[in-house]
Amino acid sequence: MNEIEKKYDSKRQNISLRNLFLDPNNYRLINEADYVEVPEEDIKNKLVARRTFRLLAGDKNQHIQDLIDSFKANDYLPVDQIQIRKLDSGGYVVVEGNRRIAALKYLQIEYEQKGIDLGKLNSKIFSQVPIVLYEDGDELHHMTLMALKHISGNKKWAEWNQAKLLEKMYSSYNISKNEICRKIGISKIELRRSLRALSFSSQYQESDYGDQFDESKFPIFREVARNAVLKDWLDWDDTTYTAENIENRELFFSWVSREPVEDEDDDGQISFGEKYLEPALWKRDDIRLLGKIVRDDKALTQLKATRDINAAYRSSDFVFQERQEASIKTVENEVSTLALMAIHGDNIPVLEDLLGRFQTIVEKTKAAGFANVEQKVVFHDRIEAHFNSLLVKKYKCLKELQLSKLSRINLFAGLNNSGKTTLLEAIYLLCRQNDFSGLLETVRRRGKVSGDRMNPEWFTDRLPQEITISGVFDNNISEVSISHYKEEDKAIDKSRYLESVEISSFYGTHKQESLTRIFKGRDREMQAGSIKLLCPSVFSSPFFLNESHRYTSFYHKSVQSKALPKIINFLKQKVVPTLSDVRLVDEWQRFLVSDSCFESALDLTEYGEGLQRIFFISLLFASAQNGVILIDEFENAIHAELISKFAEFVYDLSELFNVQVFLTSHSKECIDAFVKNIPDKQSLSACALVNIDGNIAVREFSGKEFSRLVEAGNVDLRRAK
Numbered sequence: 001m002n003e004i005e006k007k008y009d010s011k012r013q014n015i016s017l018r019n020l021f022l023d024p025n026n027y028r029l030i031n032e033a034d035y036v037e038v039p040e041e042d043i044k045n046k047l048v049a050r051r052t053f054r055l056l057a058g059d060k061n062q063h064i065q066d067l068i069d070s071f072k073a074n075d076y077l078p079v080d081q082i083q084i085r086k087l088d089s090g091g092y093v094v095v096e097g098n099r100r101i102a103a104l105k106y107l108q109i110e111y112e113q114k115g116i117d118l119g120k121l122n123s124k125i126f127s128q129v130p131i132v133l134y135e136d137g138d139e140l141h142h143m144t145l146m147a148l149k150h151i152s153g154n155k156k157w158a159e160w161n162q163a164k165l166l167e168k169m170y171s172s173y174n175i176s177k178n179e180i181c182r183k184i185g186i187s188k189i190e191l192r193r194s195l196r197a198l199s200f201s202s203q204y205q206e207s208d209y210g211d212q213f214d215e216s217k218f219p220i221f222r223e224v225a226r227n228a229v230l231k232d233w234l235d236w237d238d239t240t241y242t243a244e245n246i247e248n249r250e251l252f253f254s255w256v257s258r259e260p261v262e263d264e265d266d267d268g269q270i271s272f273g274e275k276y277l278e279p280a281l282w283k284r285d286d287i288r289l290l291g292k293i294v295r296d297d298k299a300l301t302q303l304k305a306t307r308d309i310n311a312a313y314r315s316s317d318f319v320f321q322e323r324q325e326a327s328i329k330t331v332e333n334e335v336s337t338l339a340l341m342a343i344h345g346d347n348i349p350v351l352e353d354l355l356g357r358f359q360t361i362v363e364k365t366k367a368a369g370f371a372n373v374e375q376k377v378v379f380h381d382r383i384e385a386h387f388n389s390l391l392v393k394k395y396k397c398l399k400e401l402q403l404s405k406l407s408r409i410n411l412f413a414g415l416n417n418s419g420k421t422t423l424l425e426a427i428y429l430l431c432r433q434n435d436f437s438g439l440l441e442t443v444r445r446r447g448k449v450s451g452d453r454m455n456p457e458w459f460t461d462r463l464p465q466e467i468t469i470s471g472v473f474d475n476n477i478s479e480v481s482i483s484h485y486k487e488e489d490k491a492i493d494k495s496r497y498l499e500s501v502e503i504s505s506f507y508g509t510h511k512q513e514s515l516t517r518i519f520k521g522r523d524r525e526m527q528a529g530s531i532k533l534l535c536p537s538v539f540s541s542p543f544f545l546n547e548s549h550r551y552t553s554f555y556h557k558s559v560q561s562k563a564l565p566k567i568i569n570f571l572k573q574k575v576v577p578t579l580s581d582v583r584l585v586d587e588w589q590r591f592l593v594s595d596s597c598f599e600s601a602l603d604l605t606e607y608g609e610g611l612q613r614i615f616f617i618s619l620l621f622a623s624a625q626n627g628v629i630l631i632d633e634f635e636n637a638i639h640a641e642l643i644s645k646f647a648e649f650v651y652d653l654s655e656l657f658n659v660q661v662f663l664t665s666h667s668k669e670c671i672d673a674f675v676k677n678i679p680d681k682q683s684l685s686a687c688a689l690v691n692i693d694g695n696i697a698v699r700e701f702s703g704k705e706f707s708r709l710v711e712a713g714n715v716d717l718r719r720a721k
Contacts, residue, residue, distance in 0.1 A: 536627030
């Protein structure tokens with residue numbers, strides 16, 4: 001036996017039940033109406049002991065009856081430790097195992113006073129209870145033991161009790177959220193969700209309805225804390241953990257409460273009788289339904305009038321939307337099945353008829369204004385400034401890389417493997433905040449995987465161990481941190497589980513987290529209170545020109561914003577004089593070019609890659625309005641003679657749509673083209689990435705500085721030292 005085992009073994013003892021006192025401050029009891037916090041010196045008080053037993057056991061022993069029956073049927077089995085600590089006045093207080101001790105005390109009294117049959121339970125247990133004594137553990141240590149057992153362990157308390165213990169650990173001790181999560185094995189998402197729910201329930205208790213609060217309502221508040229739509233509706237402030245929209249907050253409080261019915265007598269006098277309207281929101285599912293309809297004025301009016309959440313939901317347009325999405329999913333699955341079959345020739349007319357009907361649906365939808373443009377929620381639709389500084393603290397080969405001379409057009413140059421593409425990826429991830437799909441897209445693009453679905457093991461193998469990126473956007477500090485690890489929580493389904501990806505971000509005072517569990521052969525599981533992007537962001541890579549269907553959403557946005565005629569006009573004047581139009585042919589997701597040199601329209605892929613690249617890059621700007629565009633290897637496939645003309649057009653589009661552009665280049669001609677063709681040199685910055693003894697450093701120049709260098713001599717930004 002080693003020293004650690006000897007020390008642990010020395011703490012194992014057998015102690016008489018009469019010397020063990022139930023813990024009156026146990027977090028299992030805080031929801032009881034008779035609960036009061038008891039000073040250490042009063043734990044052995046007989047009245048306190050009786051009250052504690054009653055609270056633990058229940059008025060009819062209903063809380064411990066399962067243990068009583070088990071002890072009689074099986075004897076006392078020390079499967080779980082009973083942990084105690086010594087009292088200064090003598091005896092011991094139970095830290096872990098209060099229910100078991102309460103059950104044994106009940107059986108001892110019944111046995112000694114009434115002579116009941118103990119079944120298989122040996123009466124020696126009353127004088128020889130096996131315990132583990134903790135002599136050097138402080139209160140925080142004991143709280144950690146309880147949390148490991150009843151929060152992250154297999155004997156979970158109710159949510160209210162769990163949350164109150166977490167709150168005590170966080171508020172009463174100088175311990176960070178990260179440390180709490182590490183100690184008891186829960187995620188920061190779960191911790192913050194509990195703290196948010198407690199704070200929101202405290203606001204309820206301070207309201208006019210506060211006398212109706214009990215712990216059974218707590219799951220409702222916890223469900224609100226995880227619902228991004230409801231948090232927005234309540235104007236939730238993650239700094240103060242409060243709902244700032246007073247009108248909506250009070251409306252919600254009224255829905256989770258009983259409302260007294262006003263009675264009017266013959267004289268018109270109003271009084272409150274004994275009649276009450278029952279709460280409109282009773283359970284978690286009610287909160288989920290509310291989150292679906294809270295932005296629907298018609299459904300909200302129905303809820304206010306009837307206090308019937310199900311009737312309000314049925315009146316909502318969301319029901320129609322859900323049916324529509326379910327139908328589309330069914331069709332998608334069935335089409336996937338058909339694609340694997342050899343179709344009999346007799347069925348082709350039916351398929352052709354369906355194709356025509358689907359095309360009609362698509363065209364009607366687009367005519368109604370629902371173009372296929374990805375919509376994402378961003379913090380601000382209008383901004384005063386873009387990024388003025390960036391710090392890549394850790395991402396792949398970049399460490400502590402700081403940029404401070406950013407402008408509207410930003411050129412990144414350097415030799416191969418100097419981290420240019422990596423820098424664009426870092427900016428993209430910062431823009432996406434806690435959006436897991438941004439990380440997924442980054443890995444997919446880097447691996448040149450053309451399909452939307454990738455091997456999950458391949459994905460996790462390519463994740464950097466740690467990512468931390470920050471910057472100042474629109475005069476507010478923002479940061480994103482990404483890590484991946486294997487969760488130890490035994491409560492989650494680990495079937496084919498690979499890893500979890502945790503993303504934490506903040507912008508100004510707004511904090512967000514997401515946790516995504518990745519499985520092999522199973523859909524991902526994601527937890528997130530909210531997902532808001534820093535701004536619209538689009539990444540362009542030359543390696544996906546063969547995926548023209550990815551640009552259809554950008555095309556529709558360009559049509560909506562009336563940018564397409566400007567793009568066509570530029571192509572006609574500067575690239576192909578005989579070109580008159582480029583149109584998206586929806587049934588095949590192809591772009592067809594009208595060209596006076598040809599009798600019929602040609603597929604865009606029939607032209608050179610230079611025209612394709614210029615066209616596709618130009619389409620991006622409308623979708624990135626008030627945001628960021630990142631272009632990797634800008635000059636790729638574009639003829640040197642066109643770069644100067646296109647550089648000026650890129651600047652014009654960035655001004656038109658208020659877009660900040662970051663681009664990389666291997667070409668001195670490309671870099672010089674931007675310097676010479678952008679009239680406002682204050683709108684330009686140039687940056688060289690330099691590998692110094694294995695570390696990537698930067699050499700930054702403002703537009704004016706670099707312009708003077710170019711004019712003075714044959715300066716090559718790529719080879720800066």
